[in-house]
Amino acid sequence: MMPIAPDSLPPETFDQVYRRLFRALRRKKGFGLFFVVQSDYRQVSQIIEQLRRDLPQKKISLLSIKRETQKVYDQIAELREQEGFDILVIRGIEQALYEYEDTKRLSGWSSTEIYTYSWKGVPPILSHLNQQRERFGTDFSCSFVFVVPSFVLNYFIQRAPDFFDWRSGLFHFPLTEEERQVRLEQLSIGDLQEYLKLTPEERVIKTLELNDLLDESSNSPETTANLHFEHGLLFLSGNNYEKAIASYDQAIALNSDNYKAWFIRGITLGNLERYEEAIASFDQCIALVPDDYAAWFIRGITLGNLERYEEAVAIFDKAIDLNSDDYAAWFIRGITLSNLERYEEAIASFDQAIALNPDFYQAWFIRGNALDDLERYEEAIASYDQAIALNPDDYKAWFVRGNALDDLERYEEAIASFDQAIALNPDNYQAWNNRGAALGKLERYGEAIEAFKQAIYIEPKFTSAYNSLSRIYYDQGCCKLAIDNLIRATKTNPRGDSVLWNNLGFLYLIQNKPKKAKSCLHRSLQMQRNSFLPIFNLALVHVISKKFKEAKRLIQKSLTCCQGEDTQEKLYIAIGTIALGQKQDGLQNLQDILSTLTHPSRFGVIRGGVLESAELLARYPAQFPGIDQALAMLKQTLQ
Incomplete structure (x- = not known):
């Protein structure tokens, strides 16, 4: 007859494992080392009480290990002297290992590295047990029962093998399905926001506890799926996105109708910018729950991240049909419409968001941007004012408000707004630059120069400030200073930009240096081939050289490239x-x-x-x- 493979045997019951432990302890004379794998303290207490009833002739004591414990020999010796036990049950050794787990994980060690056998990384308490193994055997003529979760057993096997090899028996007490469900409920949080509140140390402990329950061989598929889902949330809360996705995939493999796993999987894929896969995950959510607002809403955001704005708007419309009272959907819809330059519709969407939440600062702010894009500057300023009233410490609102005031030629007010932006964020080089431009329009050139210099000091590669500063120098008749400033810009940022090289070429042109002018203008056109201004200035180089036919050809070409969008272009x-x-x-x-x-x-x-x-x-x-x-x-x- 073919022998039965061990794996095909039914798992032992609690009573069967207990009877083996009972018989081993009853027979044992002298030093004995036993390991009981169990993480449910209620069951541990049950085991201890039952042993005391069944072994009345033996004195049984209990030692609980604390987190800071690194040595136990002296504690055991003292307790032995006080109580004269025959059997010592030691539990809580996992507490002493949490500190080790925390330190290694926070130092970037992988699970493999943590468990790999190396004296360099042996946890102090296991190193102590290894070193004191001989003394335990000679000094204590009694039985030791280590009650440990399964992950601690792995530590003994990998990191204290000398001590573990002296074991007299290993007993794995299974949990009943009811006990597993109770334990799962105790461990499960089920809410990402709650997981995010955990400290790194608490996440380590939660990981180990979940691993321990996963090691139960008789878990039902539903229990295992729920454990993988909790694992995924735990990994996600620690920004370990790849492992989180792997956990969700395991949960889904066991239960493909697990809506929550599909949903959080989509969010996690989005965090990795794997947007196409995220959309597929949200599609699974919608297939399971067609009227679920959240899946439609996040799917729309994901489409926006792919710049598929038209599709995103349609999805937001569907989400709003399901829940028209969520201001966030109206708000993101408005942003998406702005990206499509459908500003009137965007403003209407922002208005809906504001109607639902009048204190929604961001809606007032972005609404102002849409009005600004429509050149409705007075209305834009009014919207920015509302945003500032709700959040006066946001320098960005003061900055864009200053820009709108500048567009209305209300330069004094614009400067005051830029000053507020700078007070809130002194390193905002764009605010310094725009402040300088407004001062220049008021012919307050000294102040303008200082503002542009400050912008350059904060961001040496900000070519716009160099261009503006050179314009001030030029207007004051300091052409050499203007040229030197632009040359400095090309050294600080060798590539520069098309405008910078055009401006430098123009200044050389004014100084009647056509060769240098031509070189700079060609450099400008290399960066922006059909830019009308360097083409027009290149035509002037040919005028200086009296090559009028070529000059007129280039002027004609420049006019075809000029959009006539502002007064200077006209x-x-x-x-x-x-x-x-x-x-x-x-x-x-x-x-x-x-x-x-x-x-x-x-x-x-x-x-x-x-x-x-x-x-x-x-x-x-x-x-x-x-x-x-x-x-x-x-x-x-x-x-």
Whole structure:
């Protein structure tokens, strides 16, 4: 007859294991070492009380190990003298190992490294037991029963093998299904927010306790799935995303209808930026619970992370159909619509969020940005004011408010707003830069220069500040200082940007250094091939060289690249139109544009490019008829 394989035998019952332990302790004479694998202290207490009843002839004592315990020999000797026990039950040794687990895990050790046998890393209490093994055998003519969770048994096997080899018996008491459920309920938190409250040390303990229950060979599939799910939450709370996903996968393999596992798995995949997989996980959630708002909502956020904004809006609409009272869905929907430049719809969505939660600071703030994008600056400022009233310490709101005030040419108020932003965040180099720009428009050049220098000091690679500072130097007639400043920018940030190289080329052009100008302008065009301004300035290089045909070709090309989105671009188009021989149309366009410049603060669009281009072209009136009239009109406006 074929023998029965051990694995095919039914697991021992509690009573069967107890009877083996009882018989072993009853027969044992002298020193004996027994290991009882059990983590349920209620069951441990039951075992001890039953042994005391069944072995009345033997004195049984109990020693509980504390977390800080590193040595036990002296404690045992003292207790033996006091109580004269025949059997000493030692429990709680896992407490002394928690400190070791904490230290190694927090130092970045893997589980393999923690358990690998090495005297360098043996926990102090196990090292003590190894070293005192001979004394235990000769000094104590009694039985020791170590009651341990399964993970502690692994420690004895791997880290104290000399001591463990002296064992007289190993007894694994199983839990009943009811006991396992009670233990699972005790260990389970089931809520990520609660897991996030755990300290790293508490997470270590929780991990070990869950591992111990997972080691139960007779767990039902449902219990095992729940344990894997709890493990996943624990890993997620410690930012161990890959292990969390592996745990959810194990839970799902045992129960594919586990909605919570699919849902948290999707969130965890999102944390790893594995968005496509996350969406597939949320799809499983929706297939299980089609009307679940949370799965639709997070799926929409995930689509947004993939920049699939149209799909995301449709998903948010579905989520809102299921729960129209959640302001967060309206808010994220508004952000998504802004990403699609559907600003009117975005504002309406923000309004819904605010109606549901009037104190929702972020909605007021982002609503202001959408209004700003629509150039509805007064309304944007009012929205920023609401945001600031709710959160006056957010420098970003003060910063964007300053930008909107600057767009309205309310420069003094803009400066005050930038000052608030800087007071809250002195390292906000963009606020320093924009403050300098506003000061420059008020012709407070000394203060502007200091603001730009501060921006550069904070962020040496911020080319916008170099460009703005050079513009101030140029406006004050310090062309050399302007050039030196831009050269410093190219050394600090060799690649620079297209605008920086164009500005440096323009300054060389003004100084009648066409070769250097041409080199810089080509560098600018390498970075932004169809940028109209370096092309226009390159045309002026050819004007200096009297290569008028090539100059006009480049002017024509520059105009095709110019969008005419701001006043300065429109002025360039008017000048270019005249230079290409369309005198009347160009002069009329120029007159119309200049008539809109009603305040000296707006004259900066004429200086620093347009005026100088007209002056250079006007050197050759025969080649560019009408340009002298255009120059006169520009100068008249500046008077």
